Amino acid sequence: MKVILFLCLSCILTVGRAQDDDYVVNNKYFPDKFMFGCATASYQGAWDEDGKGQNIWDNLTHTLSRTAYRKIRTMETWPCYVKENWVLTTIGFSISWSGKYLPTGFPYKINEAGVQYYRNFIKELKDNGIEPLVTIFHWDTPQGLHEVGGWLSEFIVDYYAEYARIVFQLFGDDVKYWLTFNEPKQTCQQGYGSGEKAPFVQSHGLGEYICTHILLKAHAKAWHIYDDEFRPTQNGLVGITIDTPWFEPNTTSDEDLEASERQLQFEFGWYANPIFNGDYPEIMKTRIANRSALEGFQTSRLPEFTQEEIDFINGTFDYLGLNHYSTYMVSAMPEPEIGDPSWEKDTGIAVFQDPSWEGSASDWVKVTPWGMRKILKWVKETYNNPAIIITENGISDNGTLSEDLDDESFRSHYYKYYLSYLRDAMIEDGVNVFGYTVWSLMDNFEWTRGYTEKFGLYQVDFSSGNRTRTPKKSATYYSKVISTRCLVDTCEEE
Numbered sequence: 001m002k003v004i005l006f007l008c009l010s011c012i013l014t015v016g017r018a019q020d021d022d023y024v025v026n027n028k029y030f031p032d033k034f035m036f037g038c039a040t041a042s043y044q045g046a047w048d049e050d051g052k053g054q055n056i057w058d059n060l061t062h063t064l065s066r067t068a069y070r071k072i073r074t075m076e077t078w079p080c081y082v083k084e085n086w087v088l089t090t091i092g093f094s095i096s097w098s099g100k101y102l103p104t105g106f107p108y109k110i111n112e113a114g115v116q117y118y119r120n121f122i123k124e125l126k127d128n129g130i131e132p133l134v135t136i137f138h139w140d141t142p143q144g145l146h147e148v149g150g151w152l153s154e155f156i157v158d159y160y161a162e163y164a165r166i167v168f169q170l171f172g173d174d175v176k177y178w179l180t181f182n183e184p185k186q187t188c189q190q191g192y193g194s195g196e197k198a199p200f201v202q203s204h205g206l207g208e209y210i211c212t213h214i215l216l217k218a219h220a221k222a223w224h225i226y227d228d229e230f231r232p233t234q235n236g237l238v239g240i241t242i243d244t245p246w247f248e249p250n251t252t253s254d255e256d257l258e259a260s261e262r263q264l265q266f267e268f269g270w271y272a273n274p275i276f277n278g279d280y281p282e283i284m285k286t287r288i289a290n291r292s293a294l295e296g297f298q299t300s301r302l303p304e305f306t307q308e309e310i311d312f313i314n315g316t317f318d319y320l321g322l323n324h325y326s327t328y329m330v331s332a333m334p335e336p337e338i339g340d341p342s343w344e345k346d347t348g349i350a351v352f353q354d355p356s357w358e359g360s361a362s363d364w365v366k367v368t369p370w371g372m373r374k375i376l377k378w379v380k381e382t383y384n385n386p387a388i389i390i391t392e393n394g395i396s397d398n399g400t401l402s403e404d405l406d407d408e409s410f411r412s413h414y415y416k417y418y419l420s421y422l423r424d425a426m427i428e429d430g431v432n433v434f435g436y437t438v439w440s441l442m443d444n445f446e447w448t449r450g451y452t453e454k455f456g457l458y459q460v461d462f463s464s465g466n467r468t469r470t471p472k473k474s475a476t477y478y479s480k481v482i483s484t485r486c487l488v489d490t491c492e493e494e
Ligand SMILES: *[C@@H]1O[C@H](CO)[C@@H](O)[C@H](O)[C@H]1NC(C)=O
Pocket: 058, 059, 060, 062, 063, 147
């Protein structure tokens, strides 16, 4: 086994994509009950202008100068999959905290027309045999809550919990799969640490830890509310979606193996470990405490949970949503110098991608499908085999070029290989994966990248009045995968 691993490592390093050439795509049927679908997010598609309140992304994108990055009005996303008559078994979408039905973000004002909008939408999905997979929070903090501290204020825990309760009350009879947060690392590390995403707070090595500490309590509180008040009658499941790449050790040295594990703990364990095991990973606790002391802080920059909080957060999941796109290489490096703190220095690891890997319009997405199997196996082994749904996986093209429609060797290839390694993980490693939703159904607004990176199975002509949608070839491929439950021309039973 070890020898094979060594050989593979060197071939990744030297020939990149070539690894795919000898790889045989999995030809075993996916199980009947496996959920296939598409993912979307409230803010990135439909623009609920009428009666919708402002959130931190509205505020940000409306102040940006480059039009390519400004949010424009798009069509409602949902008629598409009904009209196209796909056999999707699930569709992922998020509810907007300050959306039509809850314009201020606070429950004192509920807009019945907005409630009806979501009810109709959910009913339409169910009438078409599509299971809604609903994310309660996908980055769109109401502007009003941001202005009193947002995710740096403990008060948001109760406001978020109240919002979650309203959503369970209003829609929970028809929704069985809930996700409290999508990619909390993007909210906290990018929103309050590096400051690359809304609300653009730059507080390296401090803000992201405070945000995470508060967000984890909000997650746990929503889970408990569901568990105590709604589960007995609604009988659904509540999870959280955490994103992570796979981190491949650069060499097989003990230091690089440790670097891979440490990076996974800093990216994924930071959120998963408190929820699955009750507290932050030990390696984060000791490294951040050590560095904080050397920097002259009186206490660790990583806040501590009380035992009561640990007991409250520990075990607050029914399943895990995993967003996975790509892989990075990691290698050990000398301890970063003490100076201004940062999350990157706290990890103390060199992270890079192999230039030979096939790229995409997004600099962070390289075609590395073998990473899918590795991350699934790692999650299974590290967190005691949870039920997993891949909630996002996909690749971007540059835009509205007609060539982008012909994406058979690009996006179809990506999906085929990622799904194949996912199926391998289920069969060979016994990982409990029960579903997969691609990112994304349609080209949409990619946050700070605006309309420059297109992940859709459908191309959207944003310059046409009716935002004309055209299926890319990958839409046909994915649709066939869903209807045949098979990645290749013919499949066999497991
Ligand atoms: C964004 O919010 C700030 C207050 O935080 C406000 O002064 C500003 O007008 C808002 N900008 C836009 C474009 O809405």
